[in-house]
Amino acid sequence: MSVKLGVPSKGRLMDKTFDWFAARGIMLSRTGSEREYAGRVDGIDGIELVLLSAGEIPRELDAGRITLGVTGTDLIREKLPVWEQRVEPLEEMGFGFADLILAVPAAWVDVDTLDDLDAAAAAFRARHGHRLRIATKYHRLVREFLRGAGVADYQLVDSQGATEGTVKNLTAEAIADITSTGETLRANHLKILSDGLMLKSQATLFRSRRVDLSDADRATLQVLRDRL
């Protein structure tokens, strides 16, 4: 057996992850053709590279099919209830920064806080006969955040992409999504509520608490931890 390390299988997140490990003397690389999701690890023994969609890494960690995984804190918190009991964050990796935020149309000059949003939602429901729609893919995080803040009369509508466009397309009145610079929000005439920051996320190396480790695996993990 070897320790399986799950890494995002494409894009900047994969490149940055490879760079981060390289800086610690661990060389990760893809093997075979561009389309084949196979990889190799040099510079440390006993670790096997598994390339996965970033969104699946929380589930694979939780199932114990991988021991280590690189993914965003946002995805871990959204997908794993009582996440602290399921995974252990080993290292924050200093890239992939993203804030989960709540945004409304910039033209809503009367709405700047959650308090305003709640009041606007009550009036909206009375006027339109349905609850104010918030488009997001982070259902659990948003619901918990709004429950904690005591916001009512909203509904979550699922949006797996291009969420910033939902308001203009009349499928939502507000959005909850991750943003790094806010460019896309501004381009879509949206603004972030002043108390609408739900979570600050970055790429993080997690260890599954659900894997039974052999002595050899334990030794491998210790060698890895010493390098971090």
Added chain:
Amino acid sequence: MPTQSAILAHAATLKAGFEALGAVSVETPVLQPAEALLDLYGEDIRARAYVTSDPLRGEQMLRPDFTLPVVQAHMAEGAEPARYTYAGEVFRRQEDDPDRASEYVQVGYEVFDRNAPAEREAEVFAALAAPLKDLPVRAVTGDIGLLMAAVSGLETTEARKAALMRHIWRPRRFRTLLDRFAGRTAMPTSRAALLGSGDPMADAGPHIGLRGPDEIEARIATLRADAEAPVIPGGVVDLIDALLTVRETMPYALARLRDIAVDLPSITDAVDGFAARLDAFSAVGIDPEDLAFEASYGRTSLEYYDGFVFGFMAERHPHWALLGSGGRYDALTAALGNGQAIPAVGGVLRPGLVCQLREAGQ
């Protein structure tokens, strides 16, 4: 742990007991249309109920309780007055506590009657307390109607009263609003800037989405009116705080509430109702001296109740869920009745926990 068949047998015994009191047995589907539950409870219900769907009926929920379908059935075809009982499983999604059951049996007793509210409350409480009487169980009572009376009696704008009333079951938001209306917290700077601006819409930029400029202007007008309305006097807020912190046995609580009502006369009718409840309890052989009263009880967990509320907890197992709970839900029947309403009070027992407590006691 009790077996499922032992739990079902106990449920049948409890239900037969309720039928002997005159209740009609009702069955409700396990699958409930999600829309009605979402309209009633909002998005939070998704955290507590299992949602499923098919392409024909759309979103359905595994029933998280019986109250809603029983009320719907009664409003559609019920005679008055009516008593109902039911037994069956309910389903609760758990996101935080793996030790809480996600599927368990409830047995309920519900009364719909326009007359003698205090007597009906005592009847329901007594019906649910009787099967627990030789067990180490503590009962707690509350009364959401007292706080609602205090809010509707406030000398302030209707908009403020509506905002407070909407958040009766969200104590934190209620507190924030009350402090703001009382001038105890400063207005958010963004709102002060908005109200100070001669033409707030000037830099609004392009309008997108369903919420139109007229709605934004309407809310600005509401905010302006609110800024000009006099604050709710601090003394009144103190009285509401005093009301919310009453924790006594029922007779002492009554004395305390009478004191508060001297300065907060808007709650007098609700306090009279409370006094009538004490008499009604005594009349059915339940000593109010033995019953705890907490004025804020039921504000976070029992959302559709709007008057008398109660719960039974296992004395030696404070972390268990309630063995039983219930209360008055007049507003729920109005919300579901298409313009009709009927006063209603009811409650449920959890035979699984009752059996478990009996085993623990042996």
